Amino acid sequence: VTSTKPGTVFVTGASSGFGAAVARRFAADGARVVAAARRTDRLKDLAGEFGPQVLPLQLDVRDRAGVAAAVAALPEEFSAVDVLVNNAGLALGLGPAQDADLDDWDQMIDTNCKGLVYCTRAILPGMVARRRGHVINLGSVAGSYPYPGGNVYGGSKAFVHQFSLNLRSDLHGTGVRVTCVEPGMADTEFSLVRFSGDRGKADNVYEGMQPMTADDIAESIHWAATMPQHVNVNTIELMATAQSFAPFQVARE
Ligand code: NDP
Ligand code: 8X3
Numbered sequence: 001v002t003s004t005k006p007g008t009v010f011v012t013g014a015s016s017g018f019g020a021a022v023a024r025r026f027a028a029d030g031a032r033v034v035a036a037a038r039r040t041d042r043l044k045d046l047a048g049e050f051g052p053q054v055l056p057l058q059l060d061v062r063d064r065a066g067v068a069a070a071v072a073a074l075p076e077e078f079s080a081v082d083v084l085v086n087n088a089g090l091a092l093g094l095g096p097a098q099d100a101d102l103d104d105w106d107q108m109i110d111t112n113c114k115g116l117v118y119c120t121r122a123i124l125p126g127m128v129a130r131r132r133g134h135v136i137n138l139g140s141v142a143g144s145y146p147y148p149g150g151n152v153y154g155g156s157k158a159f160v161h162q163f164s165l166n167l168r169s170d171l172h173g174t175g176v177r178v179t180c181v182e183p184g185m186a187d188t189e190f191s192l193v194r195f196s197g198d199r200g201k202a203d204n205v206y207e208g209m210q211p212m213t214a215d216d217i218a219e220s221i222h223w224a225a226t227m228p229q230h231v232n233v234n235t236i237e238l239m240a241t242a243q244s245f246a247p248f249q250v251a252r253e
Contacts, residue, residue: 013088017188061115
């Protein structure tokens with residue numbers, strides 16, 4: 001039986017929220033963790049909690065050549081990645097499509113879709129060669145359920161969902177696993193980023209309800225990654241208990 005306890009985990013967006021919680025969860029479990037993001041000061045603080053077991057890596061996932069170079073230059077002891085957590089991502093804005101800023105749309109597509117595929121493409125060949133690996137992508141309920149202002153953000157997460165399933169087809173018979181984790185409302189810096197640093201608007205999102213925490217999501221990712229090798233968790237959709245569905249809206253004359 002092949003052990004599923006990951007030796008090396010590569011997590012993008014490790015400077016905040018889910019990514020930082022994932023890095024801590026796996027590091028606490030003894031894994032070596034490559035913690036990647038743009039804000040290195042935060043990554044260094046995270047690494048400082050664990051020592052040389054956590055490698056801070058400055059990386060903008062939108063930089064195609066930079067991603068390939070960073071993966072190729074990983075120190076030997078971090079180079080055989082068992083679990084890639086493609087977590088770096090963001091929503092920008094919550095306005096209607098007809099008023100949206102195209103730069104915001106570009107950034108979401110460049111990060112959530114293109115950055116995710118750059119990281120996957122860079123790390124996947126090693127996993128296939130070793131016949132061992134697990135790609136865990138951060139989708140969202142926004143990729144399955146429409147909501148006003150979700151436009152490109154939800155579209156980018158629908159991409160992540162389908163790309164994850166299609167990866168499974170391509171990886172058939174290789175032993176490499178793929179999971180798409182699709183959370184609803186969780187209290188991280190997500191809303192602060194979405195509302196361009198407006199703390200009041202961000203706090204309003206979670207006002208009077210109990211959102212999920214980054215640790216809740218990290219736990220589900222850790223669970224999927226440590227299931228026995230013969231089990232592939234395709235999709236995990238999870239919501240705050242306080243979040244559910246509403247009826248369709250109808251425009252009446
Ligand atoms: P946070 O804003 O707390 O964290 C986002 C992370 O992504 C940060 O570490 C940020 O690091 C990183 N990031 C953003 N852009 C880039 C980039 N170009 N290159 C590298 N890293 C980048 O949000 P969450 O933890 O909530 O979000 C993590 C993922 O989970 C996202 O994909 C998000 O869409 C998804 N998600 C979030 C939900 C929520 O309600 N919170 C629900 C469902 C999905 P830095 O700025 O330092 O680069
Ligand atoms: C973020 C979750 O419900 O705010 O992906 O769209 S939600």
